[in-house]
Amino acid sequence: MLQNFIDAYSPDNLRYLFGGLGITILVSVVSIIGSFIIGSILGVIRYVKIKYFSAIVGFIIDVIRNLPLILILFFTYFGLPNLGVKPEIIPAAILAMTIFESTMLAEIVRSGIQAVDSGQMEGARANGLTYWQGLWHIVLPQAMVKMIPAIVSQFISLVKDTSLATIILLPEMLYRSQIIYGQNTNYIIPMFVAIALMYFVVCYCLSVLARYLEKRQA
């Protein structure tokens, strides 16, 4: 058994696995940045209630939020070619993750803004700020502080969800571990231990960060 572990963790295999971790992190970071920006914009649009527009955006957000991420991955990777666009695997994965996670963040942002006391906006308006100035300078900064723990936990699930992109053959950790244990069944357990550990370390660090931010804010 021990020999299996030693054989499985050969330098080549480890390098290959860590390359997968690199792709996991690359896809996660780009999607985090993208979904944070798009999600915040969508959340604000949903909050401010522009006639018709906000309702339509809100409905689209709800539709995407209630679909499985795997389905969205299929749409971007297998569906888009039918419309004449053929994305590479990594952009397709990033696109799907960004679309899905921005709708999740939009909900967090909207409820975060709603949680800010309405007196803040009234005070800002009474002091001569416009609605948008009040939103940008007074309400949003306070809302962001409140939202940080929820946002970080959303990013944790984003990192975990990158594993779903193995279904479109994104060469990340899980996919690469399958290739390694596909060559030698003795490597199955060592590979599962390795990727479980790698995911755990990344996500656990993020959840410790989330808990620290939650405590600091309370």
Add this chain to the structure above:
Amino acid sequence: MIHIFQNYWGTLLYGLGQTLLCSILALVFSLILGTFFALLEESPSKVARGIARVYIEIFRNIPLLVITMFFYVVFPLYVIKMNGFTAGTIGLTLYTSAFIAETVRAGIQSVDSGQMEGARANGLSFWQAMRHIILPQAFRYVIPPLGNQFVNLVKNSSTLAFVGGFDLMYQGNVIASSSLETIAAYSAVGVLYLVITMPISYYMRYLEKRLA
């Protein structure tokens, strides 16, 4: 998309049934497991709290797919043979139970501490007080987040497609590859998912508003 429904309604319905069956089984079992671990976390014993903490952290921080694949790939080799549906449901149960444990714990903590003190002062043991006084009150707070967990469960049950669980997503792939109309096939599957998830999440939002 309409003709996908017309031509493949049997396949789609079967997939929908498997998805619902898996989600409901996983919900029931993860509710039991999750409540159990939430109670352990709130118990006076340090060891019990430690066990619960480790369990929750492990299953919250490892991707669902890795857990499911573990049961699908490793278990048959060393322990017991199981089909994709069973492996998927077990993985989903363990994964969701960690989140439900956190939800239930938050619910327990939101019950006023005077309730426990009052129960103890009236001669109930810690577990009796939990069972008869605290949990019934906690579950009222917990219903909206649990409903949202169920929506997540339905969505996450699509990982069954990886292990040949014949769920909706799996059937969607089958239809997409046999009809070659990927967009129509995936749209049909999407509509069926929304039929389950949208009403629940709107109802939970309504409940949240009413409770607040």
